[in-house]
Amino acid sequence: MSVGHVARAFEEAGIPSVVIMSKVFKDRTAAMNPARILLTPHPMGRPLSAPFDVEKQREVLKAGLNLLETATDGGTVVEYDQPYRTGPFVDQPDRR
Amino acid sequence: MSTDNRNSANEEAAKETFDEFRSSFSYGSRTDLLFKFLKSGSEQLADDFLTEILDLTGDLIDNGDTAPIVEAIVRAQSEAYSGPGNFEYDSKPFAILDQPVSESKIALLTTTGHFAHGDDPKPFGMDGLTQEQVVKMTSEFGKADPVLSEIPTTTSVNETMVRHGGYDIRATAADRNVSLPIDRMNELADEGVIGEFVSPAYSFVGLASQLRLRKEIAPAWAAKAKAGGAQAAVLIPI
DSSP: OHHHHHHHHHHHTTOOEEEEEEGGGHHHHHTTOOSEEEEESOOTTOSSOSTTOHHHHHHHHHHHHHHHHHOOSTTEEEEOOSOOOOOOOTTOOOOO | OOHHHHHHHHHHHHSOOHHHHHHTTTTSTTOOTTSTHHHHSOHHHHHHHHHHHHHHHHHHHHHOOOHHHHHHHHHHHHHHTOSOOSOOOSOOOOOOOSSOGGGOEEEEEESBOEEETTOOOOGGGOTTOOHHHHHTTHHHHHHSOOOOEEEOTTOOGGGEEEOOTTSOOHHHHHOGGGTOOHHHHHHHHHTTSSSEEOSSEEEOBSSSOHHHIIIIIHHHHHHHHHHTTOSEEEEEOO
């Protein structure tokens, strides 16, 4: 819920904002009407990606940034529909 | 009552119910913050979820496909946390971006409890609290004012700390970019996708007094971000 209060305060101060979050908390966050929400199909605690999924992190961020330009009204909610991927990834440290 | 009957009665009393078992994952004897939703949802949801997870694990060891397990976790978490929370608003404050993202100074603020090494926000005046300690202090955090940490965008991975009693920090402790994408934002700025990544990035523990946050603290943070040059913001909760 904290992010909803912060998002509303930023908008009221004239700073456009986008919330990038797991869809797990969609109901309680959307009920607060932040201006723009990008929902990812990820477990709690992993809003952008699994660890070291650099490609996914970039994709999700770009989708959120795009929403800053394209949303035309408060309370805009968009679902990022590409699935969560598990590693290992190219940039993952060797855990042996 | 015979001795045998008394022993039987004691064993019966010591038996854990399923409700007690599922609740133990939420700040109990089996605390696991990824699965604390087992207490938040219904007993049937917990039953169905655990049955499904065991079934999918049987598939996993044969086909290596983790996707169905991830989907089951997200589905169960979504159901457990469904419905509005304590705050609902009808108004929809909306600020328009006055220039393209590629020309905008963009700030990053997260509710994830990150901070820079050597700049511990010292909740309740206590320096160096561990993750294990704050997990046991959630009721105190829920009543306290949140403290905003400023994390210079040049902060290295090794100098980035995270501590939050409300969620499973394993993923972001392994890679901060899971929820504090400093490295990715720096790259996007270097590539010209965003005009500038405003330093410092901000983070706080979202488990905090919501009334104080709404009335005074969040507006003060927004003013601070604006004074720091932010023309837009990416906000990331847990």
